[in-house]
Amino acid sequence: MEIIKKDFGKKANLFILKNDKGTELAVSDQGARVVSLKVLVDGKQRETILGFDSADEYLAKDPFIGSSVGRFAGRIKNGKFSIDGEEYQVSIDPETGHNLHGGYGFDKYIWQAAEKKEADRVSVVFTLESKDGDEGFPGNLSVAVTYSLTNDNEWIIHYSATTDQATIYNPTNHVYFNLTGDPSQSIDEHTLQMNADRYVEVDGDVIPTGNLVAVQGTAFDFTHEKKMSELFAGVASEASGIDGLDHPFLLTTDTPQATLISPDKKVTIEMTTDDPSVVVFTANFGDGGPVMRGHKLADHGGITMETQVPPGVTDYPEWGSVVIRPDEAFEKETVFKVVVED
Ligand code: G6D
Secondary structure (H helix, E strand, O other), X not given: OEEEEEEEEOOEEEEEEEOOOOOEEEEEOEOOXXXXXXXXXXXXXXXXXXXXXXXXXXXXXXXXXXXXXXXXXXXXXXXXXXXXXXXXXXXXXXXXXXXXXXXOOHHHOEOXXXXXXXXXXXXXXXXXXXXXXXXXXXXXXXXXXXXXXXXXXXXXXXXXXXXXXXXXXXXXXXXXXXXXXXXXXXXXOOEEEEOEEEEEEEOOOOOEEEEEEEOOOOOOOOOOOEEHHHHHHHHHHOOXXXXXXXXXXXXXXXXXXXXXXXXXXXXXXXXXXXXXXXXXXXXXXXXXXXXXXXXXXXXXXXXXXXXXXXXXOOOOHHHOOOEEOOOOOEEEEEEEEEEEOO
């Protein structure tokens, strides 16, 4: 296993982690993001995720693709939340009136990076200091996101954080999978299975309504393998009017909690997480997708698995806790295992 470091432009670096199976995971300190995950299929390298070729392109076209998201993944309604009875107002997007992905968030920064080699894995540890008052969030928050690649073809994301004041922290990674390797192909023919018994209903602004809906009998039932084309055909029945998925799913503890299979069935992603939910966003960009690696991104050209506490928890505290305190350690992990058919 090895790590190769390259210039990624804009003072950013690209780290290419290689394992003994010919798998390559490329990550950048710009946004502590994942840029590429290539596996060998029939002796040829196949890309499995969306990404751009330089730091510049991310900043110009879409800084969320593959990035670390923080301090809070998803939307905070009206940018308001409270901790121990004290109310906070964080920055809001003037167009929507809500905070999305922390506002001017972790995806925009160049993080510190340290390479690490161990017997069973190669890793890059990214760290960032978010100051008290950053986008209105309280507390000096020190965060670390470690990406590792193992010889079992596991891409492991480990999160840790400490704070000097009670604050909220709900990070995720915004990877989009497209297992065809071609961003101009939609994910229609991918198959998804999720051990999720309920989803969070959202309104037209993608704000949780407070209803947790049982998936059984709805278009959102992925408890058995289902083609994404079937979801897209059935999604009109859901109240929000969103053309695809942009919803949190509540996971059970049966692992792997999600399985995504390529149209040719040669590549499978198995997701296992400590988090209670996953936000699945099907890149519902219509004609508005960017040009990526020489191709225009198709509508539904990717699918995210944003593991996190469900957004909405700031209004519905019974959904979990995102508060971290000075005397508490914050640790969590998500694993995406790539299984390639021999
Ligand atoms: C997230 O839920 C959101 C989407 O609505 C947003 O467009 C995307 O990030 C960039 O998954």
